[in-house]
Every structure is written in C-alpha cells, then in structure tokens.
Amino acid sequence: MNADVPWDRFDSRAYFEHNYRSVSDADAEIVSMIRDHFADHFSRNPDGPAQGIDVGAGANLYPALAMLPWCDTITLLDRSRNNYRFLARQRTAYDPSWDQFWEILGRDPAYAAIGHDRRKRFRRVVRVEQYDLFHLPHRPERWSLGTMFFVAESLSTSYARFQHGVECFLRALTPGAPFAAAFMEHSQGYEVGGQRFPACDISESQVYECMAGLSGKLETCRVGRPNEVRTGYTGMIVACGHRDMGIS
Template sequence: MDRNADAPWSKFDPEVYVDNNYRTPLEVDLLIVRLMRDHFGQCLADVAPGSLRGVDVGAGANLYPALSMLPWCAKVLLLEYARPNVEYLERQTGPEGYDTAWDAFWDVLSQGPAHRAVEHPRSRVGEIVRVERANLFDLDGRRRWDIGTMFFVADSMSECPEEFQRGVRCFMNALNEGAPFAVAFMKESVGYDVGEHHYPAYRVNRDLAAESLEPFSGGLTIHDLDHVVRPGHEGMLLALGRRNAEVAAP
C-alpha cells in the first residue's frame, strides 16, 4: 500500500497538472466554484471584507480555492508540500500576477457580490496571498484560521485509510470554531498520473466523506457530483460546512 511518504512529490509537474485539469475549465470545476462562492457568501454575509485569515491546504497547482476566499481575507496562506508546486504558487502570487488560466474561475466568482467588489484580483492576490512549504501532517492542531479549503488532498495523497482520516483531522483541527470550509475529494479514485509519475489515492465515497467530516462540522452538505473527468474515478464530492466546537485528538 502506497503511503504519503512513498509518492514522488518532488517530481510533481504543476504545468502538466494544470494542462490536465484546469487550463481548459471543466464544467464541474465551474460548478464547484459557484457552490463554494455561494456557501462562503452566505456564511460571511455579516463579515467585513479583508478581515479573516484563510488557508488552502495542499494547494498544489490550483488557485481557485484561494480566489474563492479572497474578498473576506486579510491574509491567505497556501500550504503545499511538493517543491515544484510551491515554486508554481510563488510565481502565481508574485509581481507578474497569476496566469490567465485562472480568469475563467474569477469570472464565475465575480458573479457574486463580494467578489464583484474586489476591483483588482491580481494585485490583491499579490498583496495578501503567501505560500509556505509544509506537510499537512505537521499542522499542530492549534486552531488559527477563520476560513479554509482543502481540495483533492486527503484523498489524493495516500492509499492508506488512516492517512486519509488523519489528513482530514489535521485540516479540520487548524480551523477556528465557526470557520466556513470547503473540502473536495475525488470519488472512488484509484490514483492518478501527472506526466510520467503515478500518485496514490484512497477510495472515498459519499458515506466515507460524511463520516470523516461530520464530527468536526456544523451544517455539513455534501454535493455528489457525477462528472467523470478521467478514467479511474467516479465523480467528485464537494463538502461545505462550518467548523464546529469539537476539539479532536491529533
């Protein structure tokens, strides 16, 4: 069984990953972005813009979770383990501004009032988004973020059931009580290729997703999205909710 530490993370190619997944925006990602925008918008209707600390865990080569949190945040931290992805994210958040590939996602986001009020998303990303190399498993359980996302990480980093559960727990334990969150899993994934390299996955279905997240959540909704984007999975699961008061063992 492939554990997280066994996978070739140092060989992860972010440009190939973006080509495979985001360069041509898929209907399902645009749907996810809309659902996430509305969830955050509803949860944060009374929150002042630019006041929260946000985190995207295992950000990889995907900027749309960070863009989704942008209006409400004073700071957004992108935590990522694979060095090539850290470098990709540093470029996206650097002075040149993020790639045009991410504009299609911003277009959907900016159909909501909070995002529409952000006049210059590229410069805002450069001002408030920071990147840090970190291992999800090393998050120490200190609750410090007010809003958070984790997209295709706990399910797409290991074949090991304990590591899936631990990944979910480490993420949820980093969120303050009341923090809105969005978590996405590939449904029933058997692993994935990026270029010549293979990466492990744990097969998650709707019940497993609910079981893992419910202990930490209030008002959990799981969207079971049928869209299949490549061989080797059966759809996507998008979980939206708020962190409850429960303190879980690390």
C-alpha cells in the first residue's frame, strides 16, 4: 500500500538527473500538449488569476512551469520529505536545465510574454507542501488549474488506490478547471537511487474510464516508446481535460 512505501527515502536528485537533466522525446511531446491545452483554455477564458496545484510534484518542475503564465499561486504538493526539500530549494533558484523545458513552452506567446521574468515569478507564486494527496478532499480550498504527473499509478500496486488517487486529484479542482495528467502505461514498478518503488499496471482505456466521470471535456493519448526512459513500461498516457461543472 501507499503508506508502506519509503517515500521519505525517495532520492530526488537521482530521479531528477535520470529523468529531467535533459528533455526526452516523450517529455517534449507532453510539454507541447499541455502548453497548447492550457493556452487554448485561457485564451477563451481570460478570467482573473488562477490557483494552480501540481499533485505529487516529486522532482519535476515542468508541470508548474506550464501553469506559470496564469497563476497567482501554484502549490507543489508531495508526501516525501526529500522531494519537499528538493522542491523548496528549486523554488528559490531552479536548475538551469529547466530552461530546456521552458524553451518548448516559450513557443506559445503567453509563455514568451513572461519569459524574461519567469524565475522571479516562479519564486513568488510557488509554495511547497509536504502533504498526502489522499487527504486533499478534506481541505476546504479548491484549485482552478491542476496537474498530476506519473503519480496515481506510481504510488502502489493497487488499482483501487490508482482510482482513488485520480478521484482525489479531480475533486480538488473547481468546476470547469482545466487539468493535465500523465501516467506510465503498464508500468511494472521503478527504481530510484537503488530503491524500488511500486506501480499499478494501467492502460489508456482505464485512465479514460477513471477520469471521465468527474470530467467535462477529456482527451487521452499515448506518447513515447516502450522502455524509453527506463525498463518495465510500454509508453506514457497523457490526459488533458476540464473538471466537470457539477458540484460533486
């Protein structure tokens, strides 16, 4: 189960070096997709500033960077103490390698417009919290823009836990809020800095099924090749959508 996993021993630096020191082909595709999804939403709905959340942020800043142009706050949430510390350090001075991801985001004018100011802005709007995503529904606040990358399927071997993780994420969003989420397809678990972490083996249709009930518009697709960034998975699944307008 999720609580039995040694999250506090998650080696954030090793994870970052392996996955995000440079941009993989799959991530390049994902970053373009979420950039276009968010830019399209906010060009049609230029409302006041959004409150963003990245659930299970780990050692990945690109979901937060993708939300940056529209947010006056971005909460980076993770249950691991190591990841909390990593994120808190990145908040004040993020690693130059994230500029490669920004280069892709900056091909859209909404991102280009804040390019010169992005580091100062990141420091100002980002807050980091060590927190369990399964407790999110108990909090009074809701977020108007959300991301969750490689988390719900990468926190236990249980399908019920995967479904519950997705539900907690979606329920934390306001009606109509745009979101993006990503999942490892058919993952058999993963190793970070010599420590093994569990995964739940899921498919694109299971992601769709699990998200559709709480979503208005929803699109899912597969990106990447089997075993591109590590062994033991068949690809990545990206879901872009909007929280439904109900009050459930």
